[in-house]
Amino acid sequence: MEIHIVGGGLAGAEAAWQILQSGLTVVLHEMRPLSTTPAHKTGDLAELVCSNSLKSLSPDSAPGRLKEEMLALDSLIIAAGKAAQVPAGQALAVDRAIFSNFIESKLASHPSFRRVGEEVTQLPSPDEMLARDEWWIVATGPLTSAALASQLEELSPGHRRLYFYDAIAPVIAADSIDLEQTFRASRYDRDTDGAASDGDYLNLPLDKAQYEAFIEAVSTAEYMPLHKFEETRYFEACLPIEVMVERGPNTLRFGPMKPMGLTNPKTGHRPWANLQLRMENVEGTMYSMVGFQTKMKWPEQKRVFSMIPALRDAEFLRFGSVHRNTYLNSPEVLNPDFSCKLSPRLFIAGQITGVEGYTESAAIGLLAGRALVAKARSESFLMPPRDTVIGALAHYVTHGGLGEFQPMNANLGLLPPLERQRGESKVSKKARQCSAARERFEEYLSHP
Ligand SMILES: Cc1cc2nc3c(=O)[nH]c(=O)nc-3n(C[C@H](O)[C@H](O)[C@H](O)COP(=O)(O)OP(=O)(O)OC[C@H]3O[C@@H](n4cnc5c(N)ncnc54)[C@H](O)[C@@H]3O)c2cc1C
Structure with a gap:
């Protein structure tokens, strides 16, 4: 069995790490530095294309909870963030070179990891994957190269396939x-x-x-x-x-x-x-x-x-934001485990699934990597529940909200609602929501 990941960004690197921890072999296809995107500047894995902040560490915030949950699931990206941390108050800001080097060295030193420098322009068909006993993850991000983007359009059984722009209110x-x-x-x-x-x-x-x-x-x-x-x-x-x-x-x-x-x-x-x-x-x-x-x-x-x-x-x-962002209409295209409805051995991870942000993209890489391992071994995989932050994000991606599907970051509004108690401040309601999410996550860990 061989597992291929396309894209060595935040999601691809995290998925690779999770799969390697399970004892399987990973081939990572990353096109940089041979060919690049309009935003990346280096050939490093997990390059942060803009800000050097992975957002808040506060345990009473959604980004803070997300990081705690990911750390408990052995996240390489959050471990790298901690190793490369620079002072930034409540935020996890990093030295971007140390951050990428940490990730590169952890992956490259793993005996079951191989990096191939190439742009993937054509994915194998479902039959080819089956015949060759291959599993694939596409984690090519908001600036997915054009040839692959047009192939991804074919993954949708319906009318809305791929979006090329965020225009977010x-x-x-x-x-x-x-x-x-x-x-x-x-x-x-x-x-x-x-x-x-x-x-x-x-x-x-x-x-x-x-x-x-x-x-x-x-x-x-x-x-x-x-x-x-x-x-x-x-x-x-x-x-x-x-x-x-x-x-x-x-x-x-x-x-x-x-x-x-x-x-x-x-x-x-x-x-x-x-x-x-x-x-x-x-x-x-x-x-x-x-x-x-x-x-x-x-x-x-x-x-x-x-x-x-x-x-x-x-x-x-x-x-609100308006920027170039290639993403799938995931609720239509993906199963709840991030595999594709039309290509069951193909998983999608990262920002291209319709999450927004470095940590969120890595979080989906983490879950897709774990879900793939379970499926490849014919084991069941239980997604973290919806009342945890990572589970709420995963649920949003694969089920969507009320209107047209739009990218989403980790936020407490994704969690099931909690009534504000009489006289309770917004701050303490948030703390209560985060502590309920923490309890649910601990339960999940003890009975995964
Ligand atoms: C201009 C810009 C600024 C941003 N600023 C921020 C910010 O400040 N904070 C924040 O949290 N998020 C920001 N984002 C969003 C950010 O890109 C994501 O949060 C994160 O990088 C997504 O992770 P990813 O792994 O899904 O994709 P990426 O990190 O982009 O990784 C995808 C990788 O796939 C590779 N690739 C693409 N196509 C192919 C192919 N066909 N074959 C092989 N390899 C391929 C790319 O080279 C890249 O390395 C920004 C995005 C853009 C475009």
Whole structure:
């Protein structure tokens, strides 16, 4: 039996490590430095393409819990993060050269590991894998090379195959929205199927002065720079709000902030402008800002969006972004163990499954590696449960949320909801959620 991994990024390196620990042999195909992506600069495994932070270590945060869970599952990436740590307060920031070297040396010194320097342009068919007793993992990331990306498109049995762009609107914790400043209604009292409705959306009305101040803030905020390879690639159907504002101060009022078909029951009038929030999960713990994709820097998103009265104290579970990102419509393409519905010996891992971030990508590499080993040995594999952070992330990827599938980071909104106790602060509710997740994870470890 031979196991092949395509892509030696965060996910591919983590999957390789997990498989090697089980005693199986790994062949890792990495195209760098022979051929590269528009963002990578070296030929190193697990290169961090941008920031050197793996996010928070706080045990009372989703990223902190995720790291603890991964460490307990023998994560190479988190071990490397700890070995390469540089001071950064609560965050796990790393020296990127030490980080990559740690990973390279752990893998390269393993007797069952082989690295092949090549771009994989064609994957074997399901029959070929079976005949050759091979198993494959594709972990080629957001900048998957073009030839392989077009082959991956064939993995989808349905209509939505591969996405090449993120155009992500921010997601907000439901319990941080000031409901007094909102009203529930669908436009023209119709739900998304056109039937009469009490209101699928939370509406956040703005008066003229509030709208004008908001537009001024959007036009003067700070934005993430565009990468060269990303320029002028916006789709007209999902323009960032700042691009709309550049076209004129009223463009948003005729776009995602249009008040048409809405009456604010508190005033009896149509608002001057109106932002709609849509439920992001069935539990109703997360809401997304409809049509509010943006490249505003994260602290700026918090500052500018908090000008909307209902969002004064909003907690952002995911910030908006627009960037190049190749990812699958995973709920349609993947089984819950990350194997492909149309190619059962082929697994997909990392950012290309629809997670966002270094640690999240490695987490899916970890699970896909373990799940592959179990399947190759005809053993059963139990995914971590949904009330752990890694389990919630895995569940999101393979089952999706309510709307169109979009990439997701680790956040507490993915966990089953917890009622806030009387007088409980948001901070202590989060701590309680994290401690419940910790307990569930420990249970999982003791009865995997
Ligand atoms: C410009 C940019 C900036 C980002 N900034 C951040 C950030 O600051 N923080 C953060 O958490 N996340 C960031 N991300 C997301 C980040 O890319 C992922 O979090 C993470 O790197 C994904 O891990 P991965 O293993 O899935 O993919 P990658 O780490 O990208 O690894 C994929 C590997 O596959 C290789 N490959 C691709 N195609 C082939 C092929 N056909 N054959 C062989 N090898 C191939 C690539 O060379 C690469 O080494 C950024 C992404 C981009 C594009």
